[in-house]
Amino acid sequence: MYHLYFLTKIHHKEHALIENETILLVYGSEVKLTCNLTTPVKFFVNGAEAKGENYEIADLTMKIKNLKKADVLNSYFCNNSQGDQINFQTEITPHLYKVDFLNFFGVSGKKVYLSCYVLVGYQNNLDIEWMWKNPKGEILNLTHRFEITSKNESSTLTIHDSMIEDSGIYECIAVNTYGSHSRTLKLVVKSNLTPLWPFLGTIGQFVVLAFILLYYEFGAKREVKFFKNKKTTPLVERNTI
Missing domain, CATH: 2.60.40.10 (Immunoglobulins)
Structure with a gap:
């Protein structure tokens, strides 16, 4: 009795590809990450798979619009099912x-x-x-x-x-x-006199008011004195014929 054995040869990748790629991050702008590995690939942010409206993922790229502080400070990498990985090294401009x-x-x-x-x-x-x-x-x-x-x-x-x-x-x-x-x-x-302007303005108003009062008081006294010193001529009645 003979037994037939089928041997399937499986090729294992001895070493996974790990690369570093540099990206420049500018606060408030847009950045596009490209994962040049055999598909399918996944993108990761701080060790977790990138998901959400903030990330636009299409095939080998991930786009992040209007970078915020958290986006700029996050860490990013991508990989595929074969264990290949690209780490994105970030360069940050000041803001x-x-x-x-x-x-x-x-x-x-x-x-x-x-x-x-x-x-x-x-x-x-x-x-x-x-x-x-x-x-x-x-x-x-x-x-x-x-x-x-x-x-x-x-x-x-x-x-x-x-x-x-x-x-x-x-x-x-x-x-x-x-x-x-x-x-x-x-x-x-x-000017260092600026804080005094309200006070000086109030003082100025009092000075002007005092001047007006003195002016009218002095004028009234002169008018009274004038009438006292004025000689009046008595009226003489004349008979008309």
Whole structure:
């Protein structure tokens, strides 16, 4: 009796393909990830399969529109059923916080502080360099009146003994290896007498009122004196024939 055996040869992949690909992420913009592996492929965000309206997946690509802070800081990779994988290494350009009220007010002779803050771009040990420009568009140099204090996530311009002439549009610029971003801030320096204007206005009203009262009182006294000193001529009746 003979037994027939059928041997099926299965080819196993000895080594899975693992590659790294660099992508540039810019806050508020769009990014497209391409997974150049044999299909079908899957995309993963922070270790979980990418799902939801925020991700547009088609064949070998995944598109993310209007990148938010979380999108920029997430980790991404894709793989296929054969164990091949592509890790996306992210490069992040800096992006500064947008402040609703970018008008800063100061009083002449006092210190004025202007500050900018980084939303993304300093994470992952990225170093941020800061620059400030004055209202003339010139790079600010440190002097006895202008002082710049910076950290990776923020920068503050301090103006000592501020003057009205310091008023204008200032620009802060954050720079890292992958790009830069800037914000403009409007500074208005007012006279140190400005807080006194309401008080001085009230005093002025009292002075004007007192002057008017004195004027009318003096005028009334002169009129009374005039009538007292005036000689009146008696009326003489004349008979007419």
